[in-house]
Amino acid sequence: MRFFLLFALCCGLTVTAHAELYRSVDSQGKVHYSDRPLAGTDDVERLKQDTPPTPDDSLPYETQRARNNFPVTLFVAANCGAPCDEARAFLYKRGIPYTEQNLDTAEKVEAYRQENEGLEIPALTVGSTRLKGFLDSAWHKELDLAGYPKTAPYRPHQEQPAR
Secondary structure (H helix, E strand, O other): OHHHHHHHHHHHHHHHHOOOEEEEEOOOOOEEEEOOOOOOOOOEEEEOOOOOOOOOOOOOHHHHHHHHHOOEEEEEOOOOOHHHHHHHHHHHHHOOOEEEEEOOOHHHHHHHHHHHOOOOOOEEEEOOEEEEOOOHHHHHHHHHHHOOOOOOOOOOOOOOOOO
16 A cells, blocks of 8 residues: 555656746746746746756846846946946945946957047946946936846945955
8 A cells, every 4th residue: 555655646746747837927026936827927937847947046136137128338447547446336336237348458449439439438338328437326317217226235235345
């Protein structure tokens, strides 16, 4: 009898392992994993059966979504000094994931100058919008419009890492 129960249990687990799996995001941005899509949401993804879900828990959903829709790039140069340091500190404090482009060769500088009709740095791109020079009010406004959170509650309160 025990053998039969163990066999039935193993068969049941095998059937369950091949069930469909869905990833749904509710209106508050919370991610749900289930065997059926979450009712009342359009943000649903059917996951492959052989691949377990791998959520990115390093950033809140709001930040991940903004990063995917409006990636941020900071343009700096070696001789930029304090303005570039202030720009980095601003992005760090606000918790913005960004890519830094260092204009460290003559070719990069010339390509940047031609593309942007000048060489004002630091500069920031948020999606396709370019902001020249560091002006925190303008940067706040553009990041707000892109959907980035105003603070980084997920980041421990500490000073910006030394460069």
